Amino acid sequence: MSLPSSEIFVPRFRDECLLSRGTEVRDLLRVREETVLYVQPCTSERGKLMANIELRSGETECIDSGTLCALLEIHRRRFSELKCSQNLGVAKLMWKGREISIFKNGKIKIQRALNREEIIRVANSVARLIWGAELCEICGQPALNCASGACGKCVQEERVSIELDELPNAELLRQSQINLQLARKAAPDEAERLLNMARYQALFFTIEAPRKEDAVPGLVLLAEALQSGVPPKS
Ligand SMILES: [Zn+2]
Ligand SMILES: [Zn+2]
DSSP, rough: OOOOOEEEEEEETTTSHHHHHOOOOOHHHHOOOOGEEEEOOOSEEETEEEEEEESSSSSSOOOOOHHHHHHHHHHHGGEEEEEEETTTTEEEEEETTTEEEEEETSEEEEEOOHHHHHHHHHHHHHHTTGGGGGGGGSSSSBBBHHHTTTTTEEEEEEEEEEEESSSSTTTHHHHHHHHHHHHHSHHHHHHHHHHHHHHHHHHHHHHHHHHHHHHHHHHHHHHOOOOHHOOOOO
C-alpha cells in the first residue's frame, strides 16, 4: 500500500460558491449586527441565555434536510441527544451541554448558553457542522455536492495543492485519508467501518479548522468518503 502523501489536492471553487464564501456566523455578524436577533435569559433557567441566529435572512429553504440529517448522524457520537427529521427539516441536539435546534430555513436556536461569546462560538461550530448541507447559490445544491464536483457548476479547472503539515489538526485529515484508502481494499463490513471512521474524521476536521480556507479539504474528503459505500443511515 502506498502511504498517503503529505499534500492533498483539492479543486479550486468559483468565488461565489458557498465553499469559497464560507458560512461563518462571525463574518455575518460583522456585516449585519442583527444576525443575533434575540438574546434573553430563558424564563425557566435563570441566567442562562437563549439566542436565535440566522445563517441567511428570509424564510426560504437554504439547508438540504437529507444532507443535514446525514451530517449530524456522522457526528452523532459527540451529541448527548440527537433527533433529526428529514420530512420536517428540523434537527434538535445537545452538544457540549447546549441545546441546539436547526431549521431548514437557516435559523439556529441555541439554548442554555452562558454568554454572548459562547453563543458566537457555538453558532460558528454549528455553521461548520452543517456547512455541507447548506445550499450553494450558484448551483442550488448542498455544498457537499460542490465539494465532490457532482453539481457540475462550482469546480474550476485548476487544482490547488495543500501541504498537510501546514494545517492545524492535520492528523485528523491524514487519518481520514488512510481509512479511505484502506476501505477500498477491505471486505464489505470492514470497509463500512473504515468509511464511517473516515467520514467522522473529515467532518471533525472541518468543524475544528480555524479558518474556512483550511476547512475546505475536510469537506472535499468527506464528500469522497460519502460517495464510497452506502451513506450513514439516520
Ligand atoms: Zn457551490
Ligand atoms: Zn455547486
